[in-house]
Amino acid sequence: MARRKLVAGNWKMNGDLAALAEIDAIAAAAVANPAVDVGIGVPATLIGPAHARAPRLAIGAEDVHAVDHGAFTGSISAPMVREAGASFAIVGHSERRAGCGETDADVKAKAEALLRHGLAAILCVGETSDQRNAGKAVATVTGQVRASMPWGAASGWLSVAYEPIWAIGSGHTPTLEQISAMHGAIRAMLTELLGADAASMRVLYGGSVTAENATELLGGPDVDGALVGGASLTAAKFVPIIEAAAALT
Ligand code: 13P
Numbered sequence: 001m002a003r004r005k006l007v008a009g010n011w012k013m014n015g016d017l018a019a020l021a022e023i024d025a026i027a028a029a030a031v032a033n034p035a036v037d038v039g040i041g042v043p044a045t046l047i048g049p050a051h052a053r054a055p056r057l058a059i060g061a062e063d064v065h066a067v068d069h070g071a072f073t074g075s076i077s078a079p080m081v082r083e084a085g086a087s088f089a090i091v092g093h094s095e096r097r098a099g100c101g102e103t104d105a106d107v108k109a110k111a112e113a114l115l116r117h118g119l120a121a122i123l124c125v126g127e128t129s130d131q132r133n134a135g136k137a138v139a140t141v142t143g144q145v146r147a148s149m150p151w152g153a154a155s156g157w158l159s160v161a162y163e164p165i166w167a168i169g170s171g172h173t174p175t176l177e178q179i180s181a182m183h184g185a186i187r188a189m190l191t192e193l194l195g196a197d198a199a200s201m202r203v204l205y206g207g208s209v210t211a212e213n214a215t216e217l218l219g220g221p222d223v224d225g226a227l228v229g230g231a232s233l234t235a236a237k238f239v240p241i242i243e244a245a246a247a248l249t
Helices: 017-032 044-053 078-084 094-099 104-116 129-133 137-148 176-200 214-218 235-247
Strands: 005-010 036-041 058-061 088-091 120-125 158-162 202-206 225-228
Touching (some): 005 158, 036 088, 044 078, 088 104, 158 176, 176 202, 176 214, 214 225
Parallel strands (some): 005 225, 058 088, 088 120, 120 158, 158 202
């Protein structure tokens, strides 16, 4: 089935109120390219101001806690980010899996929290270079998909982002063959888990996506969009990626 492409940014721990000026041109590009879905994940402090500034642009959180409220100092929950103006959240990013010890079970619980509160999810998976060199990339990634897929994941509300850890922020990208093979394996796993409902789920690629390589990377079979880190921080770098995705539709 034809799936709309999604180009999502992930600002990570970058950005301040002044940086929200970038949101204006990104929101304008989203309106100008209606064939593509566009979203920006921002630090929690910027969700409210970004949503106020660009109410029609999908603003996302970069993480949520799995439970709604309680004694979890420093954490932010799905209903909290929704109230602030988020319409989606990223869960399971490799920087949180590695840096904060998040397990597949944690990621699954977080995605379930998003579903409970009507937020879309971008669920990240990806292998290390050691795992790839050992021939374990597909097994690692499909294992993450199986173990972190939430109950009730039935339609377009959840996207999987394949982000090889070695490609993030490195300027290195997998070959098109490697991306196609992995996206095909992810889609096969989604179909095994969800049956026909998997057909509407998007599988995004992330890791050193730029304006220069977007057309090539987003044009591959089974690539339904991109999750973009560094190149999402400015409209000058991000808007051409949105336009490249639109040109492929
Ligand atoms: P870069 O685009 O900076 O490589 O980051 C990718 C990423 O981690 C997006 O979530």
